[in-house]
Amino acid sequence: MDKTRLAGLLVRANAFAPFRYFNRTKLPVLMYHRFSESEEFGKTSRRNLRQHLVYLTKHYKVVSLTEAVSSLVQGRSLPVRSAVITIDDGYSDFYETAFPVLKEFSVPATLYVVTDFVGGKCWIWTDVARFILLEAKVGEVRLQIDGKLIEKSLDGVESRLRAAGSINSELKKLPVAEKDGVLIDLAKSMKVEVPAVPPATFAPLRWDQAREMAGSGIEIGSHTVSHPILTNVDAPRLDTELRNSRSEIENELQRENIHFCYPNGNVSERERNAVEKAGYASAVTTQISLCENGADKFLIPRIDAEPQLQRFVQATSGFDSFKSRVR
Numbered sequence: 001m002d003k004t005r006l007a008g009l010l011v012r013a014n015a016f017a018p019f020r021y022f023n024r025t026k027l028p029v030l031m032y033h034r035f036s037e038s039e040e041f042g043k044t045s046r047r048n049l050r051q052h053l054v055y056l057t058k059h060y061k062v063v064s065l066t067e068a069v070s071s072l073v074q075g076r077s078l079p080v081r082s083a084v085i086t087i088d089d090g091y092s093d094f095y096e097t098a099f100p101v102l103k104e105f106s107v108p109a110t111l112y113v114v115t116d117f118v119g120g121k122c123w124i125w126t127d128v129a130r131f132i133l134l135e136a137k138v139g140e141v142r143l144q145i146d147g148k149l150i151e152k153s154l155d156g157v158e159s160r161l162r163a164a165g166s167i168n169s170e171l172k173k174l175p176v177a178e179k180d181g182v183l184i185d186l187a188k189s190m191k192v193e194v195p196a197v198p199p200a201t202f203a204p205l206r207w208d209q210a211r212e213m214a215g216s217g218i219e220i221g222s223h224t225v226s227h228p229i230l231t232n233v234d235a236p237r238l239d240t241e242l243r244n245s246r247s248e249i250e251n252e253l254q255r256e257n258i259h260f261c262y263p264n265g266n267v268s269e270r271e272r273n274a275v276e277k278a279g280y281a282s283a284v285t286t287q288i289s290l291c292e293n294g295a296d297k298f299l300i301p302r303i304d305a306e307p308q309l310q311r312f313v314q315a316t317s318g319f320d321s322f323k324s325r326v327r
Contacts, residue, residue, distance in 0.1 A: 016317040020059060023318035025077060026290035027068060028060075029084045030316070031302040035097040041158045046097050048307040053105045055313060056083055064108040065219055065259055069282040072297050083316070085109040086284060086302065088223055088261055090118045095205040099213055111213065112223035112261035112284075115245040117204045120197055122226050127202040128183050128194055129164040129171070136160075136190040143189075145170040145182055172264055176228050176237075207252045214253050221259035222246050222280070231266045238271065242278040257281045260298075272298050290318050 030052075036043040044052075056062055060083040071078045085102070087094055090113030102109055116122040133141060133154060141163055143150045148170055152163035167186070171179045187194050198204070210220050222245040224230070230238055246258050260275050265286025275283045275298055282297045289301035303315050314320060 016313055016319055019317035019319045020081065023290055024080045026292050026318065027078055027082055027084060028316045028318075029065075029068070029086060029284060029291050029300055029302040030305040031284075031286065032085070032087045032098070032305045033089060034091060035093040037097055041161055043093070044098075044305065044307045046101060048309070049098055049101050050104075051309045052305065052312055053101065053107065055309065056085075056316075057105055057107065060316075062105075062107040064217075065110040065221075065282065066257060068291075069259070069297050069300075072282075072291075072293070072295060072300075075293070077293060085305075086261070087111045089124055089227075090114055090204050090210075090223070091124075092200075092203045092205045092209075095209045095213065099216075099218065102218070103216060106217075108217040108219070110219040110221050110259055111210075112221040112259070113210065113249070114204075114223045114225070114227045115248045116226050118207060118210065119248070120204070123194075123198045123202065124227050125179070125183070126164075126168045126171075126227075127198060129167045129186065130161055131194060131198070131202060132183075132187050132190050132192045133160040133164045133167075135192045138190065141167075141186075141190070143167060143182075143186060146174060146178075172229050172266075173232075175232050179232075211253055214255065219259065220249055220253055220255070221261060222249055223261045224263055227263045229264055229266050230262060230271045231268055235270075235274075238274050239278070242274055242280075246278060246280065259283070262286075267299070272296075288315075289321060 032044055034043040035049065036045050039045050060081045061079045063082050063084060065084050068078060068084050085107065087109060090111060094111060114124060117124055136154065139154050141152050141154060150166055152166060154160050154163060171182060214220050224241040225245045228241060249258055250256060258280055260280040260283040262271065262283060262285055267285055282300060284300045284302055287301040288304060291300055306312055306315060
């Protein structure tokens with residue numbers, strides 16, 4: 001029996017209930033990115049999101065990030081089995097697909113936006129490799145990145161997106177200018193012209209949509225100005241990315257108390273302290289763990305909200321953390 005089928009049987013048997021109970025005072029902070037109307041690779045469909053929310057509202061109290069952080073700071077315990085929903089980047093599919101479902105269930109969420117992306121000034125840079133490989137009229141990519149050779153077949157949408165993921169994993173290790181140069185070379189070698197602004201598949205939401213959502217239970221946080229890996233930038237660029245994105249969100253939404261999300265979760269003591277100094281209310285990472293009382297509000301861990309319900313239930317229950325400890 002494969003793991004997916006086994007997990008499905010365990011969910012139906014309510015086998016993760018003991019883990020929910022044992023971890024009832026811990027906080028799952030859920031992490032989403034992309035959404036779709038139907039099943040698409042790398043995205044959470046409307047159907048899957050609705051399944052998630054049916055489960056969450058049955059077993060947890062979904063609270064705002066601000067409420068959760070307030071409890072962390074003041075040393076108060078959250079309501080037993082609380083949960084927080086967060087979404088990274090600011091794609092249009094959040095407004096079009098996810099936001100109506102969140103409204104249907106009357107649950108709050110925090111959306112971290114890349115401000116130049118929402119302002120129509122840049123791509124989320126990891127999408128550039130995806131676009132190039134999806135558009136390329138070839139069956140293979142061969143690319144050298146910092147001494148590592150990446151060779152991948154391109155025989156369908158999923159294989160092209162997986163190949164782009166392999167490329168992006170290596171690009172994340174490079175300084176920003178070097179990373180941009182590799183993407184330019186990749187586009188030339190694949191004979192693909194990358195437009196100045198992303199097409200519909202990779203498009204951002206708009207500020208007017210952000211304002212609408214801010215009035216309906218969605219907190220708008222910062223994911224920097226242009227989504228660089230912050231551990232790869234110098235101190236002046238770090239300061240600019242933090243302060244300018246916060247300032248733009250405050251100006252566009254006329255709101256304060258802005259939360260932050262580290263791009264790709266990359267953070268060291270330097271970035272953590274810079275976020276605090278820039279005046280943010282909190283910051284989330286991509287460290288996969290439940291959040292406990294006493295956690296650093298600028299290093300809040302999260303749980304990857306995988307689309308399949310059985311994986312979602314397993315992860316939010318704390319079973320994965322338990323399994324990693326007993327190995």
